[in-house]
Amino acid sequence: MKIEEAMREVEHILPRKRYEHTLGVVQSAKYLAEKYHGNVEKAELAAMLHDIAKYFNKNDMAAMIKKVPDIPDDLLEYHVSLWHAPVGAAYVKEKYDINDNDILNAIFYHTTGRKGMTLLEKIVFLADYIEPGRRFPGVEEVRRLAEIDLDTAVAKALENTIIFLASRHQQIYPDTISAYNDLINQAGRNLKS
Ligand code: DGI
Ligand code: FE
Numbered sequence: 001m002k003i004e005e006a007m008r009e010v011e012h013i014l015p016r017k018r019y020e021h022t023l024g025v026v027q028s029a030k031y032l033a034e035k036y037h038g039n040v041e042k043a044e045l046a047a048m049l050h051d052i053a054k055y056f057n058k059n060d061m062a063a064m065i066k067k068v069p070d071i072p073d074d075l076l077e078y079h080v081s082l083w084h085a086p087v088g089a090a091y092v093k094e095k096y097d098i099n100d101n102d103i104l105n106a107i108f109y110h111t112t113g114r115k116g117m118t119l120l121e122k123i124v125f126l127a128d129y130i131e132p133g134r135r136f137p138g139v140e141e142v143r144r145l146a147e148i149d150l151d152t153a154v155a156k157a158l159e160n161t162i163i164f165l166a167s168r169h170q171q172i173y174p175d176t177i178s179a180y181n182d183l184i185n186q187a188g189r190n191l192k193s
């Protein structure tokens with residue numbers, strides 16, 4: 001699928017604000033892919049499609065999670081805001097015949113992360129966090145780290161998310177903890193120094 005075609009689809013599917021967020025993620029993903037020697041085309045396409053399922057109906061998403069073997073059923077026990085990522089990956093695979101696992105996994109894990117994230121997964125995850133339209137406590141620090149070291153920036157974003165969720169007494173999906181544990185030893189040295 002070409003980026004222009006993906007853009008047209010997403011512009012139709014998403015409300016204006018979410019579409020603008022998406023364009024910001026594409027811009028940041030392109031920047032990070034160039035900076036960290038990722039595949040720019042794949043980064044842009046994954047970013048363009050990453051939130052395609054954000055406003056899908058909850059029951060439809062639940063049905064898809066149960067139906068698609070690649071999506072773990074335990075997601076249903078966690079917050080609905082996690083569902084759009086794997087559902088989006090399954091949707092673009094089916095609807096647009098995208099079979100590139102790099103792209104599919106970057107969409108699939110863009111919300112939670114996971115242990116052993118690929119370069120493309122990190123790029124899309126971080127781009128989603130730091131895109132120019134994002135304004136929340138801690139984003140400036142992660143933007144600064146994104147200029148210095150990819151893993152450190154991803155680890156800090158995960159740390160912020162975990163702290164934010166725990167402070168609101170919300171569950172944390174195990175993949176988010178695994179992603180954090182995977183990166184924090186090395187990143188922690190950079191964050192302390
Ligand atoms: O879709 P976006 O808003 O662009 O961003 P996203 O895909 O990172 O989704 C963010 C939401 O997901 C936000 O409300 C926090 C939530 N979230 C992220 N990781 C976890 C999580 N929620 C839970 N319960 N557990 C997580 O591990
Ligand atoms: Fe998302």
Ligand code: FE
Pocket residue numbers: 021025050051128
């Ligand atoms: Fe997003």
